[in-house]
Amino acid sequence: MLKQTISYNQASAKLQVEGLPDNSSGHTEQTIGIISSFKLQLLGAPDLEGKKEHLVSLMSVLLPYARHLISGTSSSFISPSSPISINPLNGRHQLILRSSKPDIKPLELILDHAELSDLIRCLDDLRTDPRVKIQWELSNNIRFRRIDIPLVRPVSKNLIAPLIAALTLSLSTFLLLMIQIPNPEESTDIRSQDRSLLNK
């Protein structure tokens, strides 16, 4: 059985995946059903190598991060087993990769939007490649609720309009209450007194 190698190229990123077809699932020879290793080459960064678990961790961090970026927000992401994390850093992205081996310092990569976009395109190509028959265990449905998105405008600015409205309403109500309305009973009494005086 021959090892299959598939690569995905972008301007600043190259992802190479090696693996074997899973014969028990009836895969053909041109497909990959079991990933044995991957190699990621980023322009101006050392080559990264790892196994399927590392690739899944990378995807589980970078794809939700990209989803946040497309919505105009950015937050930090850490993979569940914590070997990979990504944080926004002065308009760039700080990718931190921690080795599972002891005494090895974490590798820190700073990517700009273009490099990150290239990397995401490589990962998307891999995920959607029909030659790679792997069920990626990634959460697909990311829908933001209002609470998930940090407000761009400060709360104080958002509250100005309703505060002015509430103040105007309470002030006008107070002023209206201050106006004395003549009591209808008193007015009828006065009228009857006037009539009695006239009769006299």
Added chain:
Amino acid sequence: MTKPTTLKRKGLQKLDLLLLVIESLDINGSESMLVVSRQIGIQGTFPHRVALWHSRCYNPLRRSTRRGKPSQADTEALIKLLCAMVERLYPIIRQLLSSKEPPQINKSRWNILNCRLKELIQDRMNTNLVIVQRLIDPQNIEELTKKLVVSLAFSTGKGGEKRLRESLNDPIFIF
């Protein structure tokens, strides 16, 4: 299989603004959109410029806005068209976002893009609306353009369309 998309006000606003950025990046953008719509097989939805303009007029910020909501087919076609245009313009978008480009040249590129986008917004949108005034404010236009270009960059590729579709359903319009 993708779910049919229905967009709310915020989504329609963002989609139209992203298409405006495409027009700012590509001088002949409206003509290119028609060519691309033929290439990706949605010429039935947008057979001519007027049909494309009509479906974009559902944006409530437009000068000549339409009531109601676009059909699911129209929305899907607009999203597909946007993604196809982004794919076509990806090298330019990448160049804009790359820190490896000469800073002076990139700065002038951004300035040109900001000016074009501002002119297009002033031309197409209802400038009496506070939100439109906020968008074209000199202090905000740079940030707006940058965010829209970043959104476009991450709308490319095979997973880009899905990401974009989800982001258009965000409850908040982030500008």
